[in-house]
Amino acid sequence: MSALLFFMNPVYKIPQSVLVVIYTPALEVLLIRRADAEDYWQSVTGAKDDLQESFEATALREIAEETGIDARAPGHALLDWGLENVYEIYPRWRHRYEPGVILNTEHLFGLMVPVGTRITLSPREHTDYQWLPWREAAEACASPSNAEACLMLPRFVHAAAGLPK
Numbered sequence: 001m002s003a004l005l006f007f008m009n010p011v012y013k014i015p016q017s018v019l020v021v022i023y024t025p026a027l028e029v030l031l032i033r034r035a036d037a038e039d040y041w042q043s044v045t046g047a048k049d050d051l052q053e054s055f056e057a058t059a060l061r062e063i064a065e066e067t068g069i070d071a072r073a074p075g076h077a078l079l080d081w082g083l084e085n086v087y088e089i090y091p092r093w094r095h096r097y098e099p100g101v102i103l104n105t106e107h108l109f110g111l112m113v114p115v116g117t118r119i120t121l122s123p124r125e126h127t128d129y130q131w132l133p134w135r136e137a138a139e140a141c142a143s144p145s146n147a148e149a150c151l152m153l154p155r156f157v158h159a160a161a162g163l164p165k
Contacts, residue, residue, distance in 0.1 A: 016047065018062060022043065024112070027133065028133055028134070029150055030119065030129060042141060042146050043146050044062050046058060056109075067129075081108040085145040086104070088102055
């Protein structure tokens with residue numbers, strides 16, 4: 001009966017998500033490879049579980065689910081960049097959303113972690129990871145908004161430290 005209920009009333013993704021650029025103090029960026037798109041390298045991303053979930057709660061949950069990192073652990077610093085991208089959802093993933101939904105709002109965060117932070121991937125979502133200098137990470141990102149976020153990283157790190165851009 002529950003399978004029949006799912007097909008009658010499918011659960012769609014909410015078109016509100018986070019993008020979290022995880023990086024070290026040396027500005028090496030963590031990229032993870034999607035399991036459902038072998039050539040797709042990205043930062044941590046994920047949609048809200050419900051409309052009431054805050055973007056910060058979504059970021060904390062997605063970081064833990066996708067990398068095993070506890071963003072609140074000592075030596076870690078999660079920073080809300082206060083930026084949002086609105087972009088068209090790639091056609092190959094639109095079936096995950098309600099019919100007619102083609103735009104997603106993505107809220108940006110950065111997470112500084114110590115060098116050597118252990119990564120534990122969720123194998124159903126990601127197959128590999130790599131640490132790259134921020135410019136190289138931007139070039140490797142499949143998503144234009146993710147690449148742009150990597151390129152903005154030094155500006156946000158300097159601003160958070162109170163340094164000139």
